[in-house]
Amino acid sequence: MHIPLRNQHLIRSTLPTSHGYIPQSGTPVNPFPPSATHKSAFVVNFDYVGTMDNAPYLCIPAAIKWRESIGGEEAIREYCWTLAKEGTKKIAGLLGTEILDNSTATLTRCCMANVRLPLDVGELERLAAQSGVGKDKVGNLVRDWISRTLVNDYDTFMAAMWYGGAWWVRLSGQVYLEMEDFGWAGEVLAKVTERVAKGEWLGGQSKL
Helix, strand or coil: CCHHHHHHHHHHCCCCCCCCCCCCCCCCCCCCCCCCCCCCHHHHHHHHHHHHCCCHHHHHHHHHHHHCCHHHHHHHHHHHHHHHHHHHHCCCCCCCCCCCCCCCCCCCCCCCEEEEEEHHHHHHHEEEEEECCCCCHHHHHHHHHHHHHHHHHCCCCCEEECCCCCCCCEECCCCCCCHHHHHHHHHHHHHHHHHHCCCHHCCCCCCC
């Protein structure tokens, strides 16, 4: 598909709508760190390969055969649900925090859950003020630093987010993971949050 520059502003979303969607009103919510180079709204909209990578479709026959060989969908679903629930519980215990859930505990009846990171918002805002960084910038700056650091320093990716006045990390239960993987993730998150508390995320930030 080719869209001339003069018409790109008419294209509001990819199909399906992905992380790069920019609403006409309100603030964009993109879990990925911003690009180091300027990109137009159109390019950002189509930037994430999850909306344009056709390779997974070619794997369907082999994937179905493999999933059947390890017990089928019901066994896989039960394993992933249990691993996500117990694994994130282990991480929350290690960090001394909590899992994001609702009063009926249905929010975690799936293959993923969100764990709160042990970070003091007030303390980080105080550190930011000392560096001339506006407190309204702290949430996203810390989130983006965590995302980059997990990839660059620990060779992993965990979706970090700023929500409800706290930082959370989403972890998924997958059939190729084990409880030891969640233990490792918890250790990494403990190291990363310790670095955040020390103010490493403020490197190069000023007057924002």
